[in-house]
Amino acid sequence: MNAGERLTDANFPAHPEKATLEGKNKFLGFWLFLGGETVLFATLFGTYLGLRNMHLDGPSGEELFSLPLVFLATMLLLTSSLTSVYAVLSLKQNKVRSLQGWFIVTLLLGLGFLGLEIYEFIHYVHEGHTFTSSAFGSAFYTLVGFHGGHVLFGILWISTLLARNWNRGITLANAPKYYLFALYWHFVDVVWVFIFTVVYLMGKVG
C-alpha cells in the first residue's frame, strides 16, 4: 500500500504512527530528541537556579511575579495538552475531522498562552526587569523565553501540518507526524510544570 493513500476503517492498522519503517524511525528518533531537549532545558534551569537571587537594584522575582496570571497560563497549557491527547485518540479511530478539531483547539489554547506570556514580559520590562538589567533578568528571559519559543514553534508546526494535510485524511505518511506533534506538545507542558514550580512558585518563597 502507498503510504500517502487515505486509510479506510477496513485497512486501518492498530498503530498507524508505527506501521511503516519511517514511522518507527521517527518515533524512536523523536523520543531521543526529547531526551536531548531535557538536558538542554536542564542547563537553563541550572543557570537560573544559580542566578535567581542576583537581581542587583532591579525588582526581585517575589516583587514581580503575579500568581493568578501564571495560574491561568498553566491551566491553558494543561488543557491544551489534554486536547492534543484527544486528537491522538481520534487518530487511532481514523476520525480525521475530529483530529483536526482537537488540534485546532490545542492551537488556540497555545496562542492564548503565548499572548499571556507576551503581556507578562511587556509588563516586566515596564517594571525595569529586562534581559540586561541583571543576571536574574538574563537567566529568567533565557529560560522562560526559550520555553515560549517552543510554544511558538509548536503553533507554527501544527498550523502547517494541518493545512498541508487538510483534505488528505489519515495516511501512513501523516499519522506519525500528527503523533509526534502531540508528543512535542506534551513535552512543552512538562517543561512548563517545572517552570511554574521552580521559577514562579519558588520565586515567591525566595
Added chain:
Amino acid sequence: MADHHKTTEPTVHRHEEIQRKLALKEERKHHNVSFVMMILLTIVAFFAIWSDKISDSFAVIFILTLAVVQVFFQLYIWMHLSHKGHDFPIWGMASGVLVAAITVASLMGMIWTS
C-alpha cells in the same frame, strides 16, 4: 487478492474491532482521570505557596515533589510511555533525565561556590 482470506476475516475482524474500541474507551478514561489529577496537583502547589501557611523550606520540597508526580502522569499516560514497545524511549528519556539532574546540580554548585 487471496479470496479465501475474506471468508474467515469478518468474525475475527469484528472481534478485534470491539477489543480495540474497548481499549480506546479505557484509554480515554485514563486521560480524563490524569487531567483531573494534574489540575488538582497544580491547585495544591499554587495553594501551598499562596496561602503562606507552610514553612518556606518545606514548601519548596513539597511543590517540587508535586511537579515530579505531575510529569509522571504526562509521560506515562499522555505520552503513552506505559504502552507496549516503549523500551527504547524510556531509556532515551531516563538517560536524558539523569544527565539533566547532574547538569542542574553542577551548574548550581559552580555558581554558588564561585
